[in-house]
Amino acid sequence: xxxxxxxxxxxxxxxxxxxxxxxxxxxxxxxxxxxxxxxxxxxxxxxxxxxxxxxxxxxxxxxxxxxxxxxxxxxxxxxxxxxxxxxxxxxxxxxxxxxxxxxxxxxxxxxxxxxxxxxxxxxxxxxxxxxxxxxxxxxxxxxxxxxxxxxxxxxxxxxxxxxxxxxxxxxxxxxxxxxxxxxxxxxxxxxxxxxxxxxxxxxxxxxxxxxxxxxxxxxxxxxxxxxxxxxxxxxxxxxxxxxxxxxxxxxxxxxxxxxxxxxxxxxxxxxxxxxxxxxxxxxxxxxxxxxxxxxxxxxxxxxxxxxxxxxxxxxxxxxxxxxxxxxxxxxxxxxxxxxxxxxxxxxxxxxxxxxxxxxxxxxxxxxxxxxxxxxxxxxxxx
Numbered sequence: 001x002x003x004x005x006x007x008x009x010x011x012x013x014x015x016x017x018x019x020x021x022x023x024x025x026x027x028x029x030x031x032x033x034x035x036x037x038x039x040x041x042x043x044x045x046x047x048x049x050x051x052x053x054x055x056x057x058x059x060x061x062x063x064x065x066x067x068x069x070x071x072x073x074x075x076x077x078x079x080x081x082x083x084x085x086x087x088x089x090x091x092x093x094x095x096x097x098x099x100x101x102x103x104x105x106x107x108x109x110x111x112x113x114x115x116x117x118x119x120x121x122x123x124x125x126x127x128x129x130x131x132x133x134x135x136x137x138x139x140x141x142x143x144x145x146x147x148x149x150x151x152x153x154x155x156x157x158x159x160x161x162x163x164x165x166x167x168x169x170x171x172x173x174x175x176x177x178x179x180x181x182x183x184x185x186x187x188x189x190x191x192x193x194x195x196x197x198x199x200x201x202x203x204x205x206x207x208x209x210x211x212x213x214x215x216x217x218x219x220x221x222x223x224x225x226x227x228x229x230x231x232x233x234x235x236x237x238x239x240x241x242x243x244x245x246x247x248x249x250x251x252x253x254x255x256x257x258x259x260x261x262x263x264x265x266x267x268x269x270x271x272x273x274x275x276x277x278x279x280x281x282x283x284x285x286x287x288x289x290x291x292x293x294x295x296x297x298x299x300x301x302x303x304x305x306x307x308x309x310x311x312x313x314x315x316x317x318x319x320x321x322x323x324x325x326x327x328x329x330x331x332x333x334x335x336x337x338x339x340x341x342x343x344x345x346x347x348x349x350x351x352x353x354x355x356x357x358x359x360x361x362x363x364x365x366x367x368x369x370x371x372x373x374x375x376x377x378x379x380x381x382x
Contacts, residue, residue, distance in 0.1 A: 003370050005351045006382050015355060017370070022299075022361035025283040027073025032289035033259055033266070034246065035281055036075040036111060037274040038082035039066055040322050041089065041097065042332045051340035055084075055093045061332050062097070063104045068331070072282040074274065075109035076101065077149060081190060082272040084319055086154070088338030091118035095140055102144050111182055111270075112141050115151035121158070121193075127165050130156045134173045148181040149225070149270075150174075154193045163199035163209040170213040180222035182248060182270065185210060187228040189315040203228075207237050218242050225250045225270045229315070231258055238265055252311045252318070256300040259285070260293060272318060273307045276325040276362065306356040309349070317344040321353050325362065328354070328369040335376065347380050 001019065004012040027035065042065065047056035069076055078101050079085055079094035089097070098112045116133035119125055125133075130153060141148055150173065160166055174181065185206075188195035200206030214221050223246030226234055231254035238247040249258040249267035258267040274281045280303055287295040310321035320341050327335040335342050354373050363369040 001366050001370055003373060004382075005354070005373075006347070006377070008348050010382075012382070017358050017363070017366050018361070019366055020361045021364060022279050023283060024279055025286045026071065027282050027286055027289075031073065031285055033285050034075065034109075034248070034268040035274065035285055036077040036109070036248070036270040037069050037278055037281070038077040038080045038270065038272045039069060040275055040319060040326060041083045041338065042323075042326075043336050043338050045334045045336040051338075055089050055338045057089075057093065057097065057338075058332070059100060063100060065326070065331050066101055066105060066108075069275075069278055070105050070108040072278055074278055074282060075111065076105070077113070077270050078110050078146075079113040080149065080151070080184075080272075081186065081316075082275055082319060082322060084338045084341065085113055085115075085151070086117045086191075087316070087319075088341060091115075091137065095137075098141055098146055099144055102146055106145075110147065111149045112146045113149050113151045113184075114138050114141055116153040116155045117151075119155045121154060125155050125159050127156075127159050127169060130159050131169050131172055134169065135176055138173060138176055142178050147179055148177055149184050150181050151184050152186045152191075152194050152197055154191070157194055157197060160199055163205070163212070166198050166209055167213055167216065171216055174213075174217040174220040177220050180220055182222050183210070183214070183224040184250075185224060185226040185228070186250075187226075189229060189313070190227055191316060203230075203233050207233075207240075211237070211240055214245055215242060218245065221245055223248050223268065227251070229253050229311070234258060234267065235262075238267060252307050253304070255307070256284075256297055256304065259300075260288070260296065272322060273303075273310065275322050276310070276329075276357070277303055277307070280360070280362065303360050303362075306353065306360055306362075309352055309356060312349075317341070320345045321349070324350060324353060325357055328357070328372050329362070329364045330368050335372075347377075350376060 042058040042061040044056040114137040198206035198209040225248035227250030248270040252273040284299040
């Protein structure tokens with residue numbers, strides 16, 4: 001099958017699809033690594049709401065995608081930044097998403113984002129305000145029987161005067177959690193408003209504060225996800241974690257080697273890229289559990305160029321590539337996103353994502369993908 005794709009100057013060149021789709025596999029119980037896919041949401045394209053206004057979610061399609069992930073044996077990281085949390089999806093929408101996912105998949109491995117995003121950042125907030133905001137969200141999620149991912153807080157960055165404020169807030173919030181939680185250290189490349197998190201402008205002091213938080217409440221911490229796109233920093237911190245506390249890689253650039261690990265340990269996974277790469281992730285980790293490291297790397301390594309493209313700067317717009325692939329693969333009938341985020345990447349980005357996804361075997365039905373790619377090209381005047 002072939003399609004004519006334009007270059008950056010609009011010149012068309014014929015591209016021949018590989019036609020190879022990745023082999024399917026589902027993770028069984030007790031996999032070699034805990035794997036969470038941070039899942040996107042499907043927007044309702046028929047809403048009368050303005051893109052910059054209240055989000056309107058297509059709940060049937062959103063839940064259908066979560067059933068697909070759970071069917072592959074993957075965990076679901078719910079209401080995270082991949083779901084445009086704080087970038088189109090507000091706290092009320094996030095809580096409704098968490099409620100619906102829990103009702104739809106009561107026995108699935110799901111961890112849910114809790115933060116402080118219901119605070120109005122146009123106003124000044126105290127440390128006590130931030131603490132109460134975290135506790136409000138924790139209480140709401142726990143009432144639904146949900147497990148928790150403690151998300152980084154934009155309000156805490158603004159209110160904190162130093163590391164002690166982070167330690168104080170996290171200590172009180174963790175004390176209120178019924179089950180061990182996953183902490184989330186999201187770098188400013190994903191969210192510029194989180195620059196200086198943990199009260200440190202450089203990695204080493206910030207890491208020491210995060211470690212102090214974990215060590216003070218170690219029985220309440222399942223693990224920490226760090227999304228800094230720097231494998232060396234993740235490995236350094238991984239080796240310093242207390243026994244029993246997991247490192248969840250959030251590194252969408254270097255995940256194969258971090259999940260494989262080394263003689264001193266390995267990372268589990270909580271990744272936005274494992275939304276479009278879900279079947280590849282399940283297949284690869286299954287092979288790893290069988291002791292076939294070569295097959296694990298042979299499956300995941302070819303996906304890295306695609307992941308690096310999807311997460312290229314400005315990194316916070318990676319959701320556009322994730323949803324684009326969901327549309328190409330038939331998980332939704334349109335390419336419309338919350339907050340109009342489908343417009344946040346240029347046409348050459350989409351054409352290259354299309355090529356690389358094909359070469360990785362990620363186009364489930366090449367005929368459908370080509371038809372939809374042609375529709376997108378027509379919108380751009382091709």
